[in-house]
Amino acid sequence: MRLTAEQTEFARVIREFCARECGTQAQRDALTENGTLANSPQILAKLAAHGWLGVSLPEDCGGGGAGFVDECVFLEETSRGLAPITAYSSSLTAAQTYLKWGNDNQKKTVVANLVAGRLEAIALSEPDAGSDLGGVRVKAVRDGSDYVVNGQKTWISAAHISEHLLVLGREDATRGKHQGLTLLMVPCATPGIEMREVRTMEARTCNDVFFTDVRVPASAVVGTVGNGWKQLMRGLGVERLIIAAMSVGSAQRSLDDAIAFVKEREAFGQKIATFQALRHRIADLATDIAFARSFLYDVAERIDAGQEDQLAQESAMAKMRCTEIAKNTALEAMQMMGGYGYAREYGMEFQVRKALAPPIYGGTNEIQREIIAKRLLS
Numbered sequence: 001m002r003l004t005a006e007q008t009e010f011a012r013v014i015r016e017f018c019a020r021e022c023g024t025q026a027q028r029d030a031l032t033e034n035g036t037l038a039n040s041p042q043i044l045a046k047l048a049a050h051g052w053l054g055v056s057l058p059e060d061c062g063g064g065g066a067g068f069v070d071e072c073v074f075l076e077e078t079s080r081g082l083a084p085i086t087a088y089s090s091s092l093t094a095a096q097t098y099l100k101w102g103n104d105n106q107k108k109t110v111v112a113n114l115v116a117g118r119l120e121a122i123a124l125s126e127p128d129a130g131s132d133l134g135g136v137r138v139k140a141v142r143d144g145s146d147y148v149v150n151g152q153k154t155w156i157s158a159a160h161i162s163e164h165l166l167v168l169g170r171e172d173a174t175r176g177k178h179q180g181l182t183l184l185m186v187p188c189a190t191p192g193i194e195m196r197e198v199r200t201m202e203a204r205t206c207n208d209v210f211f212t213d214v215r216v217p218a219s220a221v222v223g224t225v226g227n228g229w230k231q232l233m234r235g236l237g238v239e240r241l242i243i244a245a246m247s248v249g250s251a252q253r254s255l256d257d258a259i260a261f262v263k264e265r266e267a268f269g270q271k272i273a274t275f276q277a278l279r280h281r282i283a284d285l286a287t288d289i290a291f292a293r294s295f296l297y298d299v300a301e302r303i304d305a306g307q308e309d310q311l312a313q314e315s316a317m318a319k320m321r322c323t324e325i326a327k328n329t330a331l332e333a334m335q336m337m338g339g340y341g342y343a344r345e346y347g348m349e350f351q352v353r354k355a356l357a358p359p360i361y362g363g364t365n366e367i368q369r370e371i372i373a374k375r376l377l378s
Contacts, residue, residue: 001294001301003073011073014052018081021046025347032084035350038203039161040084044117047078053088054115057095061111067304068238069297072245076293079249080256082347086205087158089246091120093239093362094166097183101223101231106185113163121162121188123153123209124232130155131367133168134177134229138211140169140184142218147171147184149192149214155361159207160195162188167211168228181228184220191215201353236363237311238303240319243362244296247326247355251289254326254351258282258333261340278336285329292322313375320368323358330355 003011022028022043031040047053056071057063064070071092078085091114098110110120129135138151149169159165165186172180186193192214198206223231259282262273272278299314330351334341341348359365 001069001297003069003297007070007073010070011077014074014077015081017047017050018078018083022081022083025345028082028084032203036203038084038086038205039088039119039158041117043083044085044088044119047083047085048115048117051115053117054092054095054111056092057111057114058099058107061099061107062115063111064115067300068241069300069304072241072296072300075242075245076249076252079246080253081249082253082350087119087121087161088114089242090122090157091162092242094120094122094164096238097122097166097231098185098222101183102185103219106222110164119158119162121156121159121165123156123159123165123167123186125155126152127154131364133232136168136170136181138167138169139173140167140171140182142171143215145218146215147182147218147220149184149186149211149216151211153209153211154206155198156195156207156209157205157361159188159209160197160204164188165193165209166222168232171226175226178229180226182225183222183228183231184216185222186214186216186220200357202357237308237315239362240315240368241296241300241303243358244292244315244318244322245300247322247358248289248293248296250351250355251285251292251322251326251329254329254333254348254355255282255285255289257346257348257351258285258336261337261346265337265340272336281332281336285332288325289329292318292325296322313372316363316368316371319362320359320365320372323355323365327355327359 022031031042055064055066055074056068059065095110095114098106124133126136140147140149165188167184167186169182170180171182192212194210196208197204198208200206262278265272296318299311299318302311334348334352337348340346
């Protein structure tokens with residue numbers, strides 16, 4: 001598909017915003033306390049003030065009312081511009097489930113938070129239940145007019161800076177592994193919740209979350225009791241596209257920086273951009289990114305056309321391939337930049353670290369391949 005004139009202009013405006021507000025390493029260091037924060041409250045507040053957050057969320061809930069293509073434009077350009085707002089994407093993913101299954105108050109609360117630059121988190125994975133979410137053990141048991149939650153979640157993105165956790169709990173352990181699961185909207189400030197950082201090679205993003213007799217009212221149920229598994233499936237296709245869009249932006253940034261470097265760097269008395277080996281590698285990377293972007297926006301356009309429920313295979317393909325292209329582009333760019341690619345000053349080492357996790361989270365790429373193969377071979 002081709003972007004409309006309005007969407008192209010939107011991309012340009014976001015690109016210029018990022019260049020102005022977080023375009024240099026010094027600016028990003030100031031916004032992230034020297035790289036120790038993954039999310040900048042200042043940048044989120046400025047994006048919110050412009051009305052760009054939640055651009056695809058329903059207008060009647062307080063969102064921008066645009067399509068998912070527009071959201072992909074925003075995600076791609078902010079990722080390309082290295083805007084420190086990584087938790088916005090997981091918040092947007094959480095919103096998909098609330099918008100499909102939540103009550104009016106839940107929907108409006110979550111959308112209001114996102115468009116104002118406040119964040120939401122999803123608490124699904126557990127120490128023994130990652131790819132196999134049907135194995136969750138966190139208990140969510142009805143006790144009078146409340147639910148009581150006990151157990152541990154892990155790898156929970158942005159829990160420490162979010163307003164609510166969308167918690168998948170097991171209410172009935174006597175039924176099948178995909179039965180008896182209930183979703184709850186749990187305020188992060190609820191007594192009995194403890195969060196501990198899971199230290200990674202990036203700034204703080206992930207958390208272990210412990211629930212000890214955490215009480216929430218029955219009105220915290222999202223959707224219907226015992227139907228959490230089916231309800232979660234609704235947001236997965238969109239989540240994969242969210243990750244894919246960010247990955248396309250990251251890949252483009254890696255390529256942009258590599259091109260800028262090889263056009264300036266000299267070796268053996270000439271610009272290294274004249275070396276055929278580098279020129280051909282850059283041509284390959286640019287072609288991969290162009291194909292990925294085309295496929296991404298084609299799937300996004302079909303989501304806007306109401307075909308989301310038919311796109312499990314295509315969304316899995318987009319997530320798998322775009323994340324792998326982003327990783328490969330960053331690694332190739334580092335190699336082309338030599339020692340400078342490894343230096344923090346040039347930013348490529350950050351791009352490499354940033355590109356390693358997406359093939360794992362949001363459903364590992366091995367799981368995406370299983371989804372694709374099942375569709376093709378069943």
